[in-house]
Amino acid sequence: MATHTGSEGTVKSGANAIAEIRSYTISETGDTIEDSSMGDSSRTYKAGLKTFTASVECFWDETDTTGQGSFDVGSTVTLNVYPEGATTGDIYYTGSAIVTGKTVNATFDGMVEASFTLQGTGALSESTV
16 A cells, blocks of 8 residues: 655646645535435435546745746646656546635745645546656
């Protein structure tokens, strides 16, 4: 059984790595559609549409114009998430996503950080590098 540390992963916007990543989340969910009818003794459901969302937290880097800079609110990007790294044979998740939020924050005794939220549009696929 293989396990991995978070430091192995990376996130890319298209072919461009996002600089200074601290953490990321990708979540895929599926709707259910109730198809129960009179006379049923239990509720029943059919599988519905799937969707995914993602978030990326990083140290803000104004020089990362092709990575963090591509995450402008309203833009559509090809999101590639590599939990185990991006070398041959590694699994990654890919899909088209709309950038829905961007937050830049700092404290007087900390680093300037950036957070991005994305809404998938279409399917999330699992592929191999």
